[in-house]
Amino acid sequence: MVKAVFTAPEQGTVVQPIYQYSDEQQTHIKALREYADALLLDPSDPYHKWELRWLNKPDTMPRYMRAAKWKLPDAKRRIEGTIKWRREFQPELIRPDDVKIEAGTGKIILNGFDKDGRPIIYMRPGRENTETSPRQLRHLVWWLERAKDLMPPGQESLVIIVDYKSTTLRTNPSISVAGKVLTILQQHYVETLGRAIVTNLPMLLNFFYKGISPFLDPVTRDKMRFNPDLLELIPKSQLDSEFGGDFDFEFDHETYWKQIVDFCGIAEDGTRLEGYFDGPKNIHGELPSQHSDTASPTSTSSTTASVTSASEIFSPEVTPAAPELTEAL
Secondary structure (H helix, E strand, O other), X not given: OEOOOOOOXXXXXXXXXXXXXXXXXXXXXXXXXXXXXXXXXXOOOOOHHHHHHHHHOOOHHHXXXXXXXXXXXXXXXXXXXXXXXHHHHOHHHXXXXXXXXXXXXXXXXXXXXXXXXXXXEEEXXXXXXXXXXHHHHHHHHHHHHHHHHHOOOOOOOEEEEEXXXXXXXXXXXXXXXXXXXHHHHHHHOOOOEEEEEEEOOOHHHHHHHHHHHHHOOHHHHHXXXXXXXXXXXXXXXXXXXXXXXXXXXXXXXXXXXXXXXXXXXEOOOOOEOOOOOOOOOOOOOOOOOOOOOOOOOOOOOOOEOOOOOXXXXXXXXXXXXXXXXXXXX
């Protein structure tokens, strides 16, 4: 069993989908950015730089235009709503220690990538360890932001696997909580959910999905799969062994938490450590790159996902021993 997590796709993974935009679509994207810039906080506001950082990400404007089906007025409404939400929620500034207790049982784990280079978030409601509170939502948002950190160049979406093994009516989230989660995903992380996979769903909880179905927009509903063959979607080397993969991951709260916080460069106050403002970088000051025996970086302009060696980031005690896991961080 290994404790080191995967923070890059399997070597040779080709990131998909890659979007190409027409001249008209590019014009819409530019117009949306101009509108968002007009809404920016004053530079004197402490949150201004984080708001600007989010707007500057290359996927932000295209995602909102795609979500609005290229209708500019709708895209403006959507992005304005998210800007207001982010100012209140401030997802970039969630202190790790404020949500660490929520991660104690591994009810949400970010680990591995699918065959298209999407990071995977495993959700296990049966491991619920706290009472319903706003902190639970902040914990989820913290993981969504970490998944964004781990996306290889060109990737804009993630995979969520909800495993209902050992889940009871007591540990299953309420419909109201599920509704809030879906609102955050559908309204403020638009075009970010690539796949939603549900496994081991007991008959007793079928009513739960009937209850949340009114909150699901058709696009989200189309992305949901129940009990699929995960090996068709995820490389065996990166799929948790609980689901038939070869990745025999041992969850240790402190070790796991430290790896994620360190790799993403999260400071104690929730901000980024120096050198991580625009994304996690390795010890050479570079964005994660394709690892080889010579450690020569690969250009991030290609659609091939990039990988960084664990030994470049973490201490030996959390580095995978197996050769096939040397791409794991």
